[in-house]
Amino acid sequence: MTASFLRRVRVAEIEPVASRIKRFRLVSTDGRPLSEFSGGSHITVCMQSPDRLIRNPYSLMGSPTDPSSYQISVLKVDDSRGGSHFMHDRVEVGTELQISEPLNLFPPAKLARKHILVAGGIGITPFMSMMSELDALGADFELHYGVRSLGEGAYCRLLQTHYGSRIHVYAQDNGELVPLERVLGSQPLGAHVYVCGPKPMIDWALRTATLAGWPDENIHSEQFAAPPAGKPFAVKLARSEREITVGGHQSILEALEQEGIDAPFLCRGGACGQCETGVSACDGYIEHNDHYLTDAEKASGKKIMICMSRISGDSITLDL
Amino acid sequence: MVLAFKQETFRDDFTFSNSPESIRRFPFPFHEDKYMYAVNIEPHVLGPKGSVYEFPIDIDEHYVSEMRDRELVLAADPGRCQALPHMMTAQWDMLELLMTSMAHDYPEHFTLTRDGDRWHWINRPLGIDQKFTFGDHKTLPYEPMEYIGRQCQGDFSIQDQRDGQLYMDAGLITTQADWSLDFDIGMNFFEWHGPVPLAHEKGVFERALKFLLNLQVGRPVRRLNWTMTINSRLDTSPENYHKWGIDRTTVTPENVGDKVHLRVELQGLWRLPRSNAILFSIRCYLIKMRELVTVPKWGRRLPRVLETLPPEIADYKGLSRYRQMTIDWLKTYDDGAPTSPGFGPD
Ligand SMILES: Cc1cc2nc3c(=O)[nH]c(=O)nc-3n(C[C@H](O)[C@H](O)[C@H](O)COP(=O)(O)OP(=O)(O)OC[C@H]3O[C@@H](n4cnc5c(N)ncnc54)[C@H](O)[C@@H]3O)c2cc1C
Ligand code: HEM
Ligand code: FES
Numbered sequence: 001m002t003a004s005f006l007r008r009v010r011v012a013e014i015e016p017v018a019s020r021i022k023r024f025r026l027v028s029t030d031g032r033p034l035s036e037f038s039g040g041s042h043i044t045v046c047m048q049s050p051d052r053l054i055r056n057p058y059s060l061m062g063s064p065t066d067p068s069s070y071q072i073s074v075l076k077v078d079d080s081r082g083g084s085h086f087m088h089d090r091v092e093v094g095t096e097l098q099i100s101e102p103l104n105l106f107p108p109a110k111l112a113r114k115h116i117l118v119a120g121g122i123g124i125t126p127f128m129s130m131m132s133e134l135d136a137l138g139a140d141f142e143l144h145y146g147v148r149s150l151g152e153g154a155y156c157r158l159l160q161t162h163y164g165s166r167i168h169v170y171a172q173d174n175g176e177l178v179p180l181e182r183v184l185g186s187q188p189l190g191a192h193v194y195v196c197g198p199k200p201m202i203d204w205a206l207r208t209a210t211l212a213g214w215p216d217e218n219i220h221s222e223q224f225a226a227p228p229a230g231k232p233f234a235v236k237l238a239r240s241e242r243e244i245t246v247g248g249h250q251s252i253l254e255a256l257e258q259e260g261i262d263a264p265f266l267c268r269g270g271a272c273g274q275c276e277t278g279v280s281a282c283d284g285y286i287e288h289n290d291h292y293l294t295d296a297e298k299a300s301g302k303k304i305m306i307c308m309s310r311i312s313g314d315s316i317t318l319d320l
Numbered sequence: 321m322v323l324a325f326k327q328e329t330f331r332d333d334f335t336f337s338n339s340p341e342s343i344r345r346f347p348f349p350f351h352e353d354k355y356m357y358a359v360n361i362e363p364h365v366l367g368p369k370g371s372v373y374e375f376p377i378d379i380d381e382h383y384v385s386e387m388r389d390r391e392l393v394l395a396a397d398p399g400r401c402q403a404l405p406h407m408m409t410a411q412w413d414m415l416e417l418l419m420t421s422m423a424h425d426y427p428e429h430f431t432l433t434r435d436g437d438r439w440h441w442i443n444r445p446l447g448i449d450q451k452f453t454f455g456d457h458k459t460l461p462y463e464p465m466e467y468i469g470r471q472c473q474g475d476f477s478i479q480d481q482r483d484g485q486l487y488m489d490a491g492l493i494t495t496q497a498d499w500s501l502d503f504d505i506g507m508n509f510f511e512w513h514g515p516v517p518l519a520h521e522k523g524v525f526e527r528a529l530k531f532l533l534n535l536q537v538g539r540p541v542r543r544l545n546w547t548m549t550i551n552s553r554l555d556t557s558p559e560n561y562h563k564w565g566i567d568r569t570t571v572t573p574e575n576v577g578d579k580v581h582l583r584v585e586l587q588g589l590w591r592l593p594r595s596n597a598i599l600f601s602i603r604c605y606l607i608k609m610r611e612l613v614t615v616p617k618w619g620r621r622l623p624r625v626l627e628t629l630p631p632e633i634a635d636y637k638g639l640s641r642y643r644q645m646t647i648d649w650l651k652t653y654d655d656g657a658p659t660s661p662g663f664g665p666d
Contacts, residue, residue: 005538035538036413036594037593038594038595041596102593103537104596107481109483110406111482217483266536274534
């Protein structure tokens with residue numbers, strides 16, 4: 001993503017929506033209207049922290065048909081490596097930021113007979129625009145939304161007012177969990193299920209859907225979690241004959257960017273496939289944290305998604 | 321730029337021809353003396369003034385006559401325009417892209433005024449003045465894709481993206497090089513590319529699809545494709561093969577210069593913002609051999625490309641019958657001098 005494709009925006013409004021979640025409204029400052037987008041899209045927000053440039057993806061929440069501003073909601077993460085804290089602590093009304101154009105790696109399947117949306121916590125965000133789109137199309141959908149407590153769940157009231165009985169909220173502190181087996185067991189043929197939330201929830205939902213006999217093509221997920229940190233290691237670049245070090249709290253992609261080396265990327269979340277890189281040697285084990293490579297590709301050790309995956313070991317040689 | 325639109329035909333008496341300016345701006349597709357399939361995709365960024373890349377949507381001197389030809393094709397065969405029901409949002413995306421682009425770049429010919437969802441479109445060359453409500457297709461005489469497609473050069477197909485694939489779920493195809501929308505509608509990227517030789521084995525389509533799935537809003541890409549056509553016929557569809565297939569047998573050493581045309585498709589690919597679909601535009605440019613050799617570099621290069629073209633590709637493109645005759649004719653313009661790299665005239 002070269003700089004010329006970035007858009008300049010200003011934060012027009014910040015609203016605390018739940019105990020650790022803030023909503024930001026962004027308006028264009030580069031003289032061009034913001035692009036329309038489709039339900040499920042996200043943007044990448046660039047944040048210039050004192051020591052480095054942070055680029056995190058955030059889902060667009062507003063109505064896709066109203067691009068007069070973009071809205072994102074950011075959860076303050078405890079073991080943050082910077083981004084969500086920057087958004088919560090340093091960004092104020094009036095702050096200027098750079099963002100990418102919208103990208104959609106989590107679109108609703110247009111031919112689905114019915115859409116079952118399953119959200120956990122901050123995983124509600126991509127469904128906000130998706131529901132707005134589905135509603136406008138007159139599509140059949142229902143949302144099952146698990147929150148830790150009603151105080152920590154964002155937009156519960158708003159959604160219920162708007163979409164009524166199609167919204168089902170489950171508060172963990174009331175002992176409620178998303179009754180996924182029941183929900184998935186009683187759907188018409190041709191329904192699609194979409195899951196977004198913490199990794200354990202996604203894994204559980206995917207397993208449950210598969211066990212309930214749902215075909216793979218009808219199951220969709222988007223995962224927000226950043227990969228776990230690790231120890232520093234060396235990356236040797238076969239083509240440019242350079243060597244760089246990746247810090248424990250850095251991705252390979254970030255380490256490359258810090259050294260001024262351009263590598264392709266889009267989602268920075270292990271989903272789009274753009275940062276796929278060939279591995280010519282690895283002195284250690286690759287920890288594949290992406291959702292893109294097939295199990296066979298992962299096992300081959302010949303490819304790595306540098307936005308998410310790292311190694312435990314000393315060094316890896318890449319075709320870069 | 322005020323264009324002078326020509327009155328000409330692409331059927332029956334074939335009065336089509338290119339002006340000298342039109343020849344100079346022809347998108348010659350060979351950057352070297354040979355040709356092979358590749359993932360030849362590049363950003364669709366604006367190019368030099370006067371070139372076919374000056375604007376995202378290129379309108380040229382053939383506009384009015386090409387639109388007339390499209391009208392005739394659609395009247396005879398409405399099946400050339402089809403859209404599955406879930407593509408309505410994408411149709412509006414396409415209409416917006418084309419109208420805003422045409423009005424912005426050719427203000428003398430097209431004007432678009434928007435007041436919320438109340439739009440007013442004026443197309444002076446075709447004498448159209450239309451007020452409509454964006455998003456409500458009942459306020460237009462046709463569905464949005466057909467409405468704007470009847471007013472824009474080039475064929476269009478719209479691909480829905482789902483489950484890591486692209487599906488050809490809508491299209492307006494009247495100037496195609498021997499493939500059929502009616503046959504391909506609903507097919508996925510690998511299926512509709514099924515007949516293409518060599519490229520599957522080389523992994524061209526696998527890589528191209530991966531690239532397209534990640535295509536971003538506001539960052540269109542383009543590629544060139546080419547074939548050859550006998551007579552300046554735009555509609556070389558399988559549906560009408562009985563009308564044009566026979567033309568290939570009419571080429572003689574005497575008429576190569578006028579009958580044989582190089583046919584180049586400038587293909588644009590756009591991510592559509594509301595629908596997340598991909599618009600594929602296929603803008604066809606024709607040039608007669610006699611016109612082509614007025615650019616010495618092209619006259620030298622084309623026979624060399626044709627001579628070394630892999631037979632599978634020549635067969636697929638339907639050149640086999642007249643390839644040698646065309647090479648022989650062109651060779652009289654090839655003095656054997658080296659050609660410079662790149663597409664343009666020297
Ligand atoms: C498609 C998508 C949509 C998202 N939408 C939302 C949303 O709407 N709301 C929301 O709150 N969050 C969303 N997220 C998550 C969000 O992008 C951030 O991950 C989250 O805000 C936490 O960021 P953080 O920087 O505070 O901490 P972390 O997530 O802990 O850190 C992210 C940072 O981790 C570092 N990192 C990356 N890879 C590695 C690695 N291999 N090893 C070590 N460090 C690494 C980088 O510095 C990166 O910037 C989304 C994520 C994705 C992929
Ligand atoms: C979504 C966009 C695209 C659409 C709708 C499309 C459609 C088509 C169709 C209908 C054909 C004719 C096949 C036949 O013979 O029946 C074709 C041919 C072909 N396509 Fe595509 N295509 C697309 C994108 C691409 C891309 C990105 C590439 C890049 C490599 C590509 C490479 C080719 C090639 C090499 C041929 C053979 C052309 C020839 O030799 O004449 N296509 N395409
Ligand atoms: S940037 Fe998308 S998978 Fe790495």
